[in-house]
Amino acid sequence: MGKEGFKEEYRLRVELFQKRLKEKELEGALIFQPADLFYLAGTSPEGHLFVPPEGEPRLLVYGEVERAQEEAVWNPVVPISSFKEIPLSLADWGFKGLKRLGTEMDIISLKLFSRYQALFPDCQWEDISPDLRTLRMVKSASELEAIRYSASQHAKVFQYIREHIRPGMTELEIAVEVETYARRLGHQGRVRFRGQEQGLPIGVVAAGPNGACGIGVPWTIGGRGLSGLYPMGASTRRWETGEPLLVDYAGVYGDYLVDQTRVYFAGQVDRILERAQAVAYEIACSLAEAARPGTTAGELYALAVKQARQAGLADYFMGWDRKAGFVGHGVGLELNEWPVLAPGQETVLEPGMVLAIEPKFVFPGQGAVGVEDTYLVTQEGAKPLTQG
Amino acid sequence: MGKEGFKEEYRLRVELFQKRLKEKELEGALIFQPADLFYLAGTSPEGHLFVPPEGEPRLLVYGEVERAQEEAVWNPVVPISSFKEIPLSLADWGFKGLKRLGTEMDIISLKLFSRYQALFPDCQWEDISPDLRTLRMVKSASELEAIRYSASQHAKVFQYIREHIRPGMTELEIAVEVETYARRLGHQGRVRFRGQEQGLPIGVVAAGPNGACGIGVPWTIGGRGLSGLYPMGASTRRWETGEPLLVDYAGVYGDYLVDQTRVYFAGQVDRILERAQAVAYEIACSLAEAARPGTTAGELYALAVKQARQAGLADYFMGWDRKAGFVGHGVGLELNEWPVLAPGQETVLEPGMVLAIEPKFVFPGQGAVGVEDTYLVTQEGAKPLTQG
Numbered sequence: 001m002g003k004e005g006f007k008e009e010y011r012l013r014v015e016l017f018q019k020r021l022k023e024k025e026l027e028g029a030l031i032f033q034p035a036d037l038f039y040l041a042g043t044s045p046e047g048h049l050f051v052p053p054e055g056e057p058r059l060l061v062y063g064e065v066e067r068a069q070e071e072a073v074w075n076p077v078v079p080i081s082s083f084k085e086i087p088l089s090l091a092d093w094g095f096k097g098l099k100r101l102g103t104e105m106d107i108i109s110l111k112l113f114s115r116y117q118a119l120f121p122d123c124q125w126e127d128i129s130p131d132l133r134t135l136r137m138v139k140s141a142s143e144l145e146a147i148r149y150s151a152s153q154h155a156k157v158f159q160y161i162r163e164h165i166r167p168g169m170t171e172l173e174i175a176v177e178v179e180t181y182a183r184r185l186g187h188q189g190r191v192r193f194r195g196q197e198q199g200l201p202i203g204v205v206a207a208g209p210n211g212a213c214g215i216g217v218p219w220t221i222g223g224r225g226l227s228g229l230y231p232m233g234a235s236t237r238r239w240e241t242g243e244p245l246l247v248d249y250a251g252v253y254g255d256y257l258v259d260q261t262r263v264y265f266a267g268q269v270d271r272i273l274e275r276a277q278a279v280a281y282e283i284a285c286s287l288a289e290a291a292r293p294g295t296t297a298g299e300l301y302a303l304a305v306k307q308a309r310q311a312g313l314a315d316y317f318m319g320w321d322r323k324a325g326f327v328g329h330g331v332g333l334e335l336n337e338w339p340v341l342a343p344g345q346e347t348v349l350e351p352g353m354v355l356a357i358e359p360k361f362v363f364p365g366q367g368a369v370g371v372e373d374t375y376l377v378t379q380e381g382a383k384p385l386t387q388g
Numbered sequence: 389m390g391k392e393g394f395k396e397e398y399r400l401r402v403e404l405f406q407k408r409l410k411e412k413e414l415e416g417a418l419i420f421q422p423a424d425l426f427y428l429a430g431t432s433p434e435g436h437l438f439v440p441p442e443g444e445p446r447l448l449v450y451g452e453v454e455r456a457q458e459e460a461v462w463n464p465v466v467p468i469s470s471f472k473e474i475p476l477s478l479a480d481w482g483f484k485g486l487k488r489l490g491t492e493m494d495i496i497s498l499k500l501f502s503r504y505q506a507l508f509p510d511c512q513w514e515d516i517s518p519d520l521r522t523l524r525m526v527k528s529a530s531e532l533e534a535i536r537y538s539a540s541q542h543a544k545v546f547q548y549i550r551e552h553i554r555p556g557m558t559e560l561e562i563a564v565e566v567e568t569y570a571r572r573l574g575h576q577g578r579v580r581f582r583g584q585e586q587g588l589p590i591g592v593v594a595a596g597p598n599g600a601c602g603i604g605v606p607w608t609i610g611g612r613g614l615s616g617l618y619p620m621g622a623s624t625r626r627w628e629t630g631e632p633l634l635v636d637y638a639g640v641y642g643d644y645l646v647d648q649t650r651v652y653f654a655g656q657v658d659r660i661l662e663r664a665q666a667v668a669y670e671i672a673c674s675l676a677e678a679a680r681p682g683t684t685a686g687e688l689y690a691l692a693v694k695q696a697r698q699a700g701l702a703d704y705f706m707g708w709d710r711k712a713g714f715v716g717h718g719v720g721l722e723l724n725e726w727p728v729l730a731p732g733q734e735t736v737l738e739p740g741m742v743l744a745i746e747p748k749f750v751f752p753g754q755g756a757v758g759v760e761d762t763y764l765v766t767q768e769g770a771k772p773l774t775q776g
Contacts, residue, residue, distance in 0.1 A: 034587055038617045044587075045602070045619070063710025067602030071616050105498060109583075113498045172574070179577065180568040186560070188618045189567065190578070190589060195497075199422055199432075201578060214433070214455030228459050229426045229643040229721060230576045231433070255617040322451025333617060 029102035043071035102128030154251030158388035175234035201233035203249030211368030261372030291382035297345035417490035431459035490516030542639030546776035555654035563622035589621035591637030599756025649760030679770035685733035
């Protein structure tokens with residue numbers, strides 16, 4: 001894509017967002033979150049993007065603007081040195097006495113919001129995150145190209161895993177092998193997640209019972225981690241014969257990511273694990289087949305639960321005591337994008353959505369099994385992007 | 389330390405915190421942040437710790453409690469399934485009609501705070517983060533033991549770096565070498581940072597001009613990173629002869645961390661860089677010597693600036709256009725602990741504080757030089773914990 005095509009894509013994104021601003025009768029939006037900034041402006045500096053209901057957005061950046069200027073779609077980038085300059089800059093552009101603004105209310109800190117309120121004392125604030133997250137669900141051709149690249153790099157990692165793991169290795173030894181190989185392929189070594197979680201590992205390696213141990217956040221499988229303040233990810237436990245090994249990694253090569261999980265058995269594992277693993281694959285196939293335009297996210301979840309129940313495994317589906325409450329999620333710039341494949345979710349699938357579908361079963365004392373791939377929604381169902 | 393000593397230490401932490409709650413006439417505090425939870429309860433699940441002004445704290449955890457129960461100092465841990473159960477549980481313990489509560493207002497999200505307000509409609513909220521951060525500044529014997537362990541592991545990493553880097557390698561190749569070796573030694577592969585930053589790498593490798601490129605957060609040196617949404621850390625740029633290479637890594641082996649930076653020269657670098665590097669070491673020595681009980685954090689910063697000015701290098705000290713605004717910071721469970729060695733900071737140093745002191749100079753177009761070590765404040769000044 002040439003420079004003009006690049007700008008055209010961002011112009012379209014902004015116009016679709018502006019349509020929502022107008023419907024909500026907002027006088028503009030102040031965007032601060034890195035992934036949202038990147039989506040609307042092509043760069044993610046510490047700063048604020050003001051999106052008026054019409055016309056080009058303006059990017060305010062703290063201090064040095066050189067880097068942001070280089071990357072940003074909307075120029076010139078305006079340097080500011082403190083919060084107080086935000087309303088002054090907006091006034092310079094003709095935006096004065098603002099009464100209705102939007103921002104990312106789902107993730108804004110109380111501190112930043114209080115500052116916004118003090119800066120715009122007469123302003124009423126609306127949450128524009130649902131609008132942005134909805135826009136971001138459907139990926140463009142260039143976004144899909146980036147996601148396909150991450151998928152192809154991540155496929156090499158999972159091939160490497162298959163060839164290099166063996167029972168007797170510790171989870172940490174396996175994690176180091178995986179992460180080193182992935183980093184050599186350009187993996188960022190971290191992953192963007194919407195919200196306050198900072199303790200997030202880029203992946204989980206969970207051997208045997210560690211696939212079922214309690215975790216710090218409400219996901220199916222978080223692993224045991226190395227210590228109390230880092231209670232997720234690999235531990236120093238060995239993968240023993242007779243145990244499943246769950247390997248779940250986000251693949252972040254560039255700005256876009258994929259999510260993938262594979263489970264490996266060391267020798268003969270308990271029959272129920274083997275059966276659950278087969279059922280997980282069946283559920284994944286059914287969901288991919290059913291994930292057509294017009295289907296809702298909630299219907300996919302219901303279908304997964306129905307199959308788990310028919311297999312007599314509903315109690316173990318997506319966790320045992322505390323269940324994850326979803327069987328998949330959108331991915332793109334962040335790991336937890338929309339839609340969420342969860343009970344009652346009415347989001348209707350559209351071509352171009354990218355979904356991680358991850359049916360898993362958790363057996364207390366024994367471990368976790370299942371599978372996760374990242375798929376592209378098409379007219380003919382969801383097509384897997386991840387492999388290996 | 390035996391189990392009783394362990395509990396005794398936590399009891400002391402809680403009692404000191406409770407003293408502050410009583411001074412502020414609070415009826416209790418609701419703690420949610422992982423590092424604060426870990427500091428006061430020994431575990432960091434998704435949940436809330438209620439600390440009354442007197443008596444034992446109570447830990448409320450979402451869903452599975454097994455893991456939290458195992459780690460927590462305060463038992464029994466109470467399982468909850470939603471926010472709404474918080475006031476009910478507190479009422480069960482006799483805490484009803486609460487009018488004045490504390491929480492971590494520096495970092496709480498608007499969303500969580502709004503939920504708290506809805507749950508306790510008659511309650512006035514106070515920020516207790518300054519109290520907790522102040523308490524956490526002075527480390528106990530067991531905390532120092534953990535920090536010394538991280539320092540000794542990190543020393544091995546920096547020895548490895550010295551032996552394995554050479555001009556011509558890319559920043560990413562160097563980062564992979566460093567991170568792989570560190571992970572093999574038990575490095576968590578991530579670092580706890582107070583606040584909303586999730587794009588944080590565990591370290592920066594910056595060759596030549598990349599030491600001076602713009603970054604996403606207001607630190608001295610962030611590196612260029614691999615792409616727009618991950619604008620910090622190593623890039624694919626090669627370290628060329630005649631250039632400085634800055635390597636700055638947090639060392640997180642267990643729950644406690646150290647922070648360390650070294651700069652390496654490939655052959656002969658520009659005179660001014662060489663001189664600035666020598667001045668940085670002189671400043672570090674002076675600050676360590678001056679960091680005695682009774683000195684303030686602001687005085688240390690002023691001393692550093694004075695020496696930079698005397699050397700004629702003030703313009704480049706701690707950044708060039710946008711300066712970091714500090715020359716050091718506390719470390720412990722998080723990378724950005726108190727005190728901050730910044731202008732006017734009145735925090736008085738005490739024995740047992742652990743400080744990263746990091747005088748650095750940034751030359752646009754040329755790169756960054758400097759040094760960083762983690763020190764323990766003693767009666768005889770600050771003693772380095774990191775080495776190599």
